[in-house]
Amino acid sequence: MLLYHNYSSASFTVAGTGSGGGEEPVALDESAYEAERLRLDALARKSMAEASAREMMEADGGGEAEDPKAWKWIIRKRVWDLMEARNFAQNPRPVHHRIPNFVGASTAAQKLGELEEFQRASCVKVNPDSPQKQVRFLTLSDGKKLLTPQPRLRTGFFSVLDPDSNTRLNPSTILEACTSVGAAKYGRPIGLDEKIKVDLIVIGSVAVDPTSGARLGKGEGFAELEYGMLRYMGAIDDSTPVVTSVHDCQLVDDIPVDKLLIHDVPVDIICTPTRVIFTNTGIPKPQGIYWDKLSPEKLGQVRILRELKRRIEKETGHKLPTGPSEKLPPTAQRKKRR
Template identity: 40%
Template sequence: MTDIDQAKQAVRERVWRRLIDGGGAPADSYGKIPGFYGTEGTAEQLAGLDEWRRATTVKANPDWAQLPVRARALKDGKRVYMAVPRMASPQPFYLLDPENLTLPPEEAAEKKGAAQVARRVGVEEVEPIDIVVCGSVAVNRSGARIGKGAGYSDLEVALLIEAGLVTENTVIVAPVHELQVIEDDIPETEHDFSVDYIVTPGEVIPCPNRRRPRGLVWGDLTPEKIAAIPVLAQRRPS
């Protein structure tokens, strides 16, 4: 583990404890993208943004904390690309199309529901993304964020940037509990991206320091990680 990895983990540990001890999330949220209390409020706050109203496509992670946002997107007529858990498929995204759902939006937006009714699509089938919704453990007001450490959000965004589907016009948002918003610096590496808005149950916080990678940073990926993710194994430079 590098010094930056250790520093990131220290931030995660501190925020998980702060969130749980502060009553912001259940005790079993430790070690995960927290399923914080007030997730429905983040969906309402996000729906108030002009960028949300204009959006037709949303890419979201599959964590429970972002379920209300995924369901709201479907109710608002937006196509949702939801990452297949652990990107464990050559087609690493579920496409949830509100015009073709056979389940209510709240059920279709769940992991189990998406697996039943959504079509799996490869990167080449994805439409340009208007909004990226990323699960986070901690964020600061400059827009730096940390996930739980598995790196899937970074990989998903990097893949879509390389494909020209996440662009300068794409807005990245982090729905979190207010206790996950910290004042500390968050260490960043070449593959990290920042968020344009932090969305809590009570407010929307614009973030000034946009940071995006140019694409996949192969030097940061172990052979084991590449082998475990089919879409990476297919694209690995020779």
């Protein structure tokens, strides 16, 4: 049973996957796809800023914040502000409430591509954000299988792009395939029943501690959900390396490990434009989806999670727990190009 569902919007369609590993042509209205993605992004800025400001105020006040993740917003904002103030940021800007693109992202990606862990990998999972675009390009250029999540997991699950089985992926199309639209155009959507082994995970970060491997994302929690679902699929385990690429200014030393949540994903290796850091992290990696931490709002936002929950409940005959309610931060909004 394939748990993936095609886009429900009537304005654009991703065709069936077929059994031939993705060589069938994919019907995609690219302008409609991009417009829908930007429409969802446009729900973001004000609500995200209000949520982070509220939590930072509570944390600064010394009281018990409603959200146990409130301290994370203080670190995120400091890094975002620094990147903008010193022009370490690259488009899309502003970088607030994003995995920030940064000056030297391609250099950091090149260092990542030189890692033994990358060189020996056959399948690499890479986040869809701008600073990791060059990592996606290197993955496909090296003939490796690329696994990338569909935006915000709201319309599907993962897309797999395999140069070995997809004749439409060639030197003239690989760069396009590294974009969100290109991944939908050239990728094959997969479901939770897909038999796939991921050899390396590349993850975006807002801040990361080089001494502990503790990492902060932009606050939406999708990287953690993606990791948990890959664990459920048996695609990864504790030994699967997790790598991030960041600017040197995103290296911090004040992430309190004791305040991390059970689903927070630590990193094993950090690549910056100037160096490679092996963290030797001792932070346990998540073992799957922690349903008792997953809010009804997040569950309602991600269709593939709802289907996974129904599947497990049907198989076990037991109702899974649900976490406390939360006000979800929306996704970031891009500035319109002039």
